[in-house]
Amino acid sequence: KGCFEKFSFEALQESAQYLLDRTSIRPRIGIICGSGLGPITETLTQKQCFPYEEIPHFPTSTVKGHAGQMVFGYLQGVPVMCMQGRFHYYEGYPLWKCSMPVRVMKLVGASHLIVTNAAGGLNDKFSVGDIMLMKDHVNMMGFAGNNPLQGPNDDRFGPRFPPMNRAYDKQLLTICDKVVEEMGIQNIVHKGVYTCLGGPNYETVAEMKLLKVLGVDAVGMSTVHEVITARHCDMKVVAFSLITNMCVADYEDHTEADHEDVVIIAKRMEGLLKEFVSRVVDHIKET
Numbered sequence: 001k002g003c004f005e006k007f008s009f010e011a012l013q014e015s016a017q018y019l020l021d022r023t024s025i026r027p028r029i030g031i032i033c034g035s036g037l038g039p040i041t042e043t044l045t046q047k048q049c050f051p052y053e054e055i056p057h058f059p060t061s062t063v064k065g066h067a068g069q070m071v072f073g074y075l076q077g078v079p080v081m082c083m084q085g086r087f088h089y090y091e092g093y094p095l096w097k098c099s100m101p102v103r104v105m106k107l108v109g110a111s112h113l114i115v116t117n118a119a120g121g122l123n124d125k126f127s128v129g130d131i132m133l134m135k136d137h138v139n140m141m142g143f144a145g146n147n148p149l150q151g152p153n154d155d156r157f158g159p160r161f162p163p164m165n166r167a168y169d170k171q172l173l174t175i176c177d178k179v180v181e182e183m184g185i186q187n188i189v190h191k192g193v194y195t196c197l198g199g200p201n202y203e204t205v206a207e208m209k210l211l212k213v214l215g216v217d218a219v220g221m222s223t224v225h226e227v228i229t230a231r232h233c234d235m236k237v238v239a240f241s242l243i244t245n246m247c248v249a250d251y252e253d254h255t256e257a258d259h260e261d262v263v264i265i266a267k268r269m270e271g272l273l274k275e276f277v278s279r280v281v282d283h284i285k286e287t
């Protein structure tokens with residue numbers, strides 16, 4: 001109990017039922033909108049919004065100016081539900097609480113999860129504004145003994161010891177490759193390994209050097225616990241990072257990571273990200 005106390009299956013069913021009782025949309029795909037992807041919800045048709053504070057058991061967002069709502073609608077004719085605004089560890093929620101909406105998505109009926117985030121680029125081949133499709137992650141917080149699945153396991157969600165070696169769905173990555181080709185954006189799209197740190201501070205030079213040695217291509221403050229929770233309950237997952245800044249791994253480099261820059265780059269790439277996700281959804285429709 002204590003810090004590992006979690007919402008019961010029944011409590012999360014109440015969250016899901018609240019939504020199901022108020023919409024006739026039955027989402028096939030869940031989408032977590034990171035920085036810059038919130039506007040994807042503008043393209044939904046038959047849109048219905050549910051503020052987090054009105055959904056039973058949902059945490060309330062602490063970040064000022066963050067929308068914080070679940071948006072149902074159709075994207076390319078596919079029923080979807082989008083998290084506009086997510087919960088971060090640095091806000092003070094335990095990891096299981098940050099990722100509880102993923103279980104609600106599963107209980108509402110979503111079989112697929114698309115996760116997006118803003119991240120700092122560590123790979124020298126990356127540039128600001130690039131997209132990194134996640135082929136894998138390093139659960140750094142898990143190394144330190146922190147994991148969203150800690151505490152009693154409810155087998156109705158998934159197994160006590162879920163495998164994580166095929167976390168990112170091959171077929172969905174192939175779909176992304178197709179979309180990259182259709183859009184002609186091969187020059188700005190990469191595949192790589194993401195890691196999540198707790199934040200809220202950005203990394204020291206020594207930490208960046210360490211992450212590089214570990215084979216990490218991009219670093220952020222989200223996503224990994226959401227993906228672990230989704231895989232635990234057997235959702236198909238695809239995730240990508242928008243590289244909003246390049247990480248400083250050199251003591252002579254005096255550039256500093258800055259949230260304003262993250263927001264500016266996210267805004268600049270908004271249109272492209274919207275098109276990317278909407279094409280991916282269009283291809284999932286055919287599967």
Ligand code: HPA
Nearest residue numbers: 118119120219220221257
């Ligand atoms: N580090 C961690 N998280 C981030 C960064 C970064 O450089 N950029 C955007 N999110």
